[in-house]
Amino acid sequence: xxxxxxxxxxxxxxxxxxxxxxxxxxxxxxxxxxxxxxxxxxxxxxxxxxxxxxxxxxxxxxxxxxxxxxxxxxxxxxxxxxxxxxxxxxxxxxxxxxxxxxxxxxxxxxxxxxxx
Amino acid sequence: xxxxxxxxxxxxxxxxxxxxxxxxxxxxxxxxxxxxxxxxxxxxxxxxxxxxxxxxxxxxxxxxxxxxxxxxxxxxxxxxxxxxxxxxxxxxxxxxxxxxxxxxxxxxxxx
Numbered sequence: 001x002x003x004x005x006x007x008x009x010x011x012x013x014x015x016x017x018x019x020x021x022x023x024x025x026x027x028x029x030x031x032x033x034x035x036x037x038x039x040x041x042x043x044x045x046x047x048x049x050x051x052x053x054x055x056x057x058x059x060x061x062x063x064x065x066x067x068x069x070x071x072x073x074x075x076x077x078x079x080x081x082x083x084x085x086x087x088x089x090x091x092x093x094x095x096x097x098x099x100x101x102x103x104x105x106x107x108x109x110x111x112x113x114x115x116x
Numbered sequence: 117x118x119x120x121x122x123x124x125x126x127x128x129x130x131x132x133x134x135x136x137x138x139x140x141x142x143x144x145x146x147x148x149x150x151x152x153x154x155x156x157x158x159x160x161x162x163x164x165x166x167x168x169x170x171x172x173x174x175x176x177x178x179x180x181x182x183x184x185x186x187x188x189x190x191x192x193x194x195x196x197x198x199x200x201x202x203x204x205x206x207x208x209x210x211x212x213x214x215x216x217x218x219x220x221x222x223x224x225x226x227x
Contacts (some may be wrong), residue, residue, distance in 0.1 A: 004188055006159075006174040043219045044160070051210060056178065059214070093159050102167075103209050111167040 003027050004096050006108035013084055014116055021079045022113045023029045029074035030096035034105060035067070038091040067096030084108040117141040118210045130226050131195050139206035139222045144165030146216075148209035149189045151180060153202045154220075159183040160205060164191070196225045 003026040013019050023033055032051050036044040041102045048069050051059040056069035077096075081088055091112055095105040119142040129135045141149075147168035152160035160175045166173045166189065173180050177196075182189040193200055203222050207215040 004159075034214070043217045046214060049214060097213055102152065103213060103215075104162065104165065105215060106162060107152070108158045110157070112157075 002098065002101075002104070002106040004030075004094065004106050004108040007095055008109050009015075009109060010112040012114045012116065014083040015085055016046075016083055018082045019081055019084055019113060021081075021092055021094075021113075023077045023079070023096070023108050025075045025106075028098045028100075030077075031074065031099040032097040033071055033077040034095045034097070035069060035077075035079050036093045036095065038093060038110075040091075044059060044093065045105075047079075081113065084113070086115045089113055089115045118146060119218040120203045120206060120208050122206050122221055124221065124223045125219065126224070128224045128226060131196055131198060133196055134147070135193045135196050135200070135223055135225075136193075137191045137204055137223070138188060139190070139208075140186075141208040141216075142187065143208065143210065143216075144184075144187065146208040146210065149180070149182060149213070150207050151178075151191045152207065154205060154208045155202045156199045163204075170223055177185050193223075196223075198225050199227050201225045 005024045006023045035047045047062045048056045050071040058064045068104045071077040093110040095107045122139045125187045140223045150165035153163045154160040177194045179192040203220045
């Protein structure tokens with residue numbers, strides 16, 4: 001149990017375009033999903049917390065208009081990187097929390113975004 | 117806010133030996149401490165966790181110990197194998213069900 005998927009696994013896009021990344025909890029209902037960004041050889045940086053049916057809470061310094069998050073159901077959250085630029089190139093990882101299991105966060109496999 | 121520090125940054129061990137990674141945290145309100153293993157190009161995988169009402173937890177070759185007074189917790193891997201080579205992250209719970217992560221530790225198991 002506790003499987004989280006992400007799609008796509010990697011994406012290359014041109015500067016100025018928007019990219020949508022999906023995060024799904026496959027075998028449990030995720031009341032909360034989290035979006036992280038990870039640069040090479042660095043730790044995970046939390047970008048935002050997404051609760052089903054409500055607006056996401058963004059961490060300090062993360063532009064909410066640039067990184068649009070939607071958590072429309074208990075099994076799906078999406079992150080849209082709008083007007084992407086080369087500096088947005090990174091490894092984006094989501095995690096999902098099952099409220100019945102307390103604090104545990106289960107991570108997806110990540111999405112490698114490259115902006116040309 | 118919570119500050120999680122992880123040492124050492126890199127650890128090389130001979131296959132079969134034990135590996136120990138230590139983390140310290142600053143917020144006494146933290147009550148949940150997971151460890152994640154991340155292989156290159158993949159998402160982190162939860163390998164073991166401990167809650168503040170427990171001092172030690174073991175799962176086969178992996179164990180975690182927690183010292184609440186000193187605010188540190190450690191990951192112990194015994195009988196290391198080449199497949200244990202990865203980056204290991206510790207984390208501590210903070211408000212609103214979030215986690216604060218350490219910077220990671222590269223473990224290299226030498227065959």
